[in-house]
Amino acid sequence: MSREIAKAYDPQQIEPRWAEYWVKEELFKADPNAPGPVFSIVIPPPNVTGSLHIGHMLDHTEIDILTRWHRMRGYNTLYLPGTDHAGISTQRVVVRKLEDEEQIDYRLLGRDEFVKRVWQWKEQSGGTIQQQMKQIGESCDWSREKFTLSPELSAVVREVFVRLYEEGLIYREKRIVNWCPECLTVLSDLEVLHEDRPGHLWHIKYPVAGSATEFLTVATTRPETMLGDTAVAVHPEDERYQHLIGKNVVLPLMDREIPIVGDEMVAREFGTGAVKITPAHDPNDFELGRRHNLAQIDVMTDDGHINMNGGVYADLDRFAARKKIVDDLRALGLLEKITDHVSAIGLCERSHTVVEPRISTQWFCRMKSLAEPAIEAVENGSIAIIPDNRRTEYLNWMRNIRDWTLSRQLWWGHRIPVWYCHRMLGGCGEIIVSRVDPVNCPNCRNAKLEQDPDVLDTWFSSGLWPFSTLGWPEDTADYRKYYPTSLLITGYDILFFWVARMIMLGLHFTKQVPFRAVYLHSLVRTAGGEKMSKSKGTGLDPVALNNQYGTDAVRFCLASMAAPGTDIVLSEDRLLGARSFANKIWNAARFLFVNLEKFEQSGVSIEEIAAPEVREKAPYGLGGKIPIVDRWFFARMAETVETVNDALANYRFHEGAQAVYQFFWGDFCDWYIEWVKPDLLSEDRAKSLVAWKNLFAGFEGALRLLHPFMPFLTEELWHQLPQKSGAKSIALGTYPEARAEWKDAAALAEFGLVQETIQTLRTLRAEMKLDKKKVGAEFASADVKVQATVQANLDGIVRLGLLTELKVLDGKLAEGGGGKKSTAQFDLRIPYVAEAIDVGAELARIRKEIDRLTKDIAGKEGQLGNETFRSRAPEKIIQGLEATLAERRVELRKFQERVKELEKQEEKEEKG
RNA sequence: GGGCGAUUAGCUCAGCGGUUAGAGCGCUCGCCUCACACGCGAGAGGCCAAAGGUUCAAAUCCUUUAUCGCCCACCA
DSSP, X not given: OOOOOOSSOOHHHHHHHHHHHHHHTTTTOOOTTSOSOEEEEEOOOOBTTSOOOHHHHHHHXXXXXXXXXXXXXXXXXXXXXXXXXXHHHHHHHHHHHHHHHHOOOHHHHXXXXXXXXXXXXXXXXXXXXXXXXXXXXXXXXXXXXXXXXXXXXHHHHHHHHHHHHHTTOEEEEEEEEEEETTTTEEEOGGGEEEEEEEEEEEEEEEEBTTOSSOEEEEEESOGGGGGGOOEEEEOTTOTTTGGGTTOEEEETTTTEEEEEEEOTTSOTTSTTSEEEEOTTTOHHHHHHHHXXXXXXXXXXXXXXXXXXXXXXXXXXXXXXXXXXXXXXXXXXXXXXXXXXXXXEEEEETTTOOBOEEEEEEEEEEOOHHHHHHHHHHHHTTSSEEESHHHHHHHHHHHHTOOOEEOEESOSSSOBOOEEEOOGGGTOOOOEEEOSSOOSSOTTTOOOOOEEOOOEEOHHHHHTTHHHHTTTTTSOOHHHHHHOSBSBEEEEGGGIIIIIIHHHHHHHHHHSSOSBSEEEEEOOEEOTTSOBOOTTTTOOOOHHHHHHHHOHHHHHHHHHHHOOTTSOEEOOHHHHHHHHHHHHHHHHHHHHHHHHHHHHHHTTOOOHHHHOTTHHHHOSOOBTTBOOHHHHHHHHHHHHHHHHHHHHHHTTOHHHHHHHHHIIIIIIIIIIIIHHHHHHHTOSOHHHHHHHHHHHHHHHHHHHHHHTTTOHHHHHHHHHHSGGGTTOXXXXXXXXXXXXXXXXXXXXXXXXXXXXXXXXXXXXXXHHTTOTTOOEEEEEEXXXXXXXXXXXXXXXXXXXXXXXXXXXXXXXXXXXXXXXEEEOSSOEEEEOTTGGGSOHHHHHHHHHHHHHHHHHHHHHHHHHHHOHHHHHHSOHHHHHHHHHHHHXXXXXXXXXXXXXXXXXXXXXXXXXX
16 A cells, blocks of 8 residues: 655645545534533634634634544534624724725715625625634534624524613613714723823913903813813812802803812812813713703714814814814913823724713613622632633722623614604604514504614623523523533633623523633734734734645644743744644654555555554563563653643643654654664564554554644644544544553653763764764663663664664773763763864863862752751652762762863873 | 733743753754755753842742833823
């Protein structure tokens, strides 16, 4: 049989094939009736109209690693994919598209037509995410794919809205909200970014009514809002202004008399101690206005211009108005001064437009009572939030939670299920909140009902995601089996937007936690440390990266850098390193297959190697004796499995990645393959058969170990293994276990000694500049066990140390020249070409070593001589230290002897 | 104004009480060894930001400081 394996690793050749295969074969379709413990995870739904960015790639890599890992360990696994309609983002995209491509103002298009256009756009580009996810081979169940704005999930949204309304948690109220004049909608507090910007404090003189000379000077950062002033406030105990309380001032430019009120809200030390009050444009002023029964004058239009209430300033853009007002005040002599002032300015998360605080009637959700159980669940550990500092962040935010602005003045989203029976339409004023569209008013039978024009915040439907996608409120099989979900993995940037709300809504409606744990991963940043952003052009396109380096390499790279708690700065170096690793795996496989063909050509049936039980019985022995290298290798496998399992169980992806990297490259390629090479083609058939069996069992295990990290490559190679032909997927195989019979401390120590011997020889060779020349060498040790181990592995040591022969001596090396090296356990000498040694360089090197050792020994002696240390430190530490000290002393002695020898040699050379 | 994180080899980062502080890349030297030059072998390179403290023992815990970054916050 012949296996096809290309000379160079080319991910493009293999990835698309398996990506398609996995989807077509529905390999990852979940079955609620299947056995095994449950591992379920829902995707953080990406925005439907977008494309994957590198942050998603990280998200999905971590999710997929854990999903594949659990699946291979026998879990009943569900990874549920889907997308979010992303109200404001998507609407913005389509609005812009209409402007750019068709020069149409969406408002002129009308609601129905616009929404139709968005759906069209969604159909057209909405498949991008799914396409990309399939392309990068995520092991999700496509038959369960969901969309937040589908009829199915929209019904859940209505159900939840109506229930919350009926419970009195949703209400409609007029208050100060964050308004984005660019997106033309209200925003929740979370959607407003704060940025410190240098600005000014304008000091404006308001003439006191009835006095020609007296002024009350106010200080403001937003002079244009004075058009809507309805009072000036001072602190009631402020001696400077006490006498003015109850009087009026004349509002400049508007010539309106407004009262001076006393209110404790005013901070006497800030500004002038007198505050202009604009109840329609500032939250504090709004509150104060209510206390003092002040009128609310909104002076702004939706798109940030001054409205009719602004008199002559009407129609001016808000910033133009500011400038003109300041100029006019200056002209009137009412501008006392301008001082510099840095203020935190609110910006729209989406458009980065300056947000306008503005009075408006909106739907809100009361959060306090929802937050309480959500705090409790995290405090008592029902939901684990990892890393720990995010847990604290969550709790702090939850404890200070404020009501959630639910309504949005958008057209793309879940329309609020509220109808008004307007009096002006002959109705009774009834408000109808309903799961189904009402045909007429239940109160007065009026059929001319008007539905609330607004839609819900996108995060409202996202907040239901873990249970809405599983069929709630129906008691479906999926819901019963997979809810609560096992885990949520997402970026910490949406902890409040999404995670917190899922916890609150989940607990409220399902009476269960939506997930048992939340792992918040780092963000991928640009080289400059900034958050990547597509609009700034600093984003990385994962698809381009995957094409360039291979999906497996990108996945591996991300995983290897994903240490909890710190952000990731992706570098080309690391990506190249990961690609090299993939190439290394590929070539290790090539080695196996190419040589296996040679083996087959020698007339041997590979049935034995291919037998399915090979894996279970490895490592095989020869005449009942397992070769040391195989014992060692499988012991390393067991160690690696334990490290990886432990790492993944604790979301330490980088540790898992590092462990498999080291195991495959260092242990498997550098040592194991190199060591068994001659055995594979040995004339001794029994010997070669054992070597082949162990090699294939080892490689097959390594592939399964690697599979969650690098699914494509491992799938491809696994199918080419002789013992695996015909099987469906490595992904459905089992994950390697750290089998008890593999653990072998003696083998680790023995082969470790062999490795150290070879490495010492190689170092010596390099120092002697022997290049490729084969030479004889001597090995000496006082320990008979050490001697025996080296003797038993002589062939390998001679081969990998590029020797002609190695003499194993009891005790010390014989007198004589040449290059020498010692460790605590043994001495090595290469007698050949003694003159090639750079005596000076070696002396310098050794003196440095002696220096270091002397200090080290002194330190240890000091510590061991310390009575407090001896009485307090654990026994293990003391014994370890003593053993190390003994070793160091031996090393030091050997170095000192060597120095004497070299000094003699140096003298001789100088004389000669 | 609060809170959090970072500061470790030339670069990017691990390690977070215990025995000569690690990796990848880069660098130096030697190798195209019949799987791989996306490679093999050998090396150089670090008073773990600074100062105090706790401890038998500190890169690791505590305090303060400095620099950088992030999040939260209705003082006009």
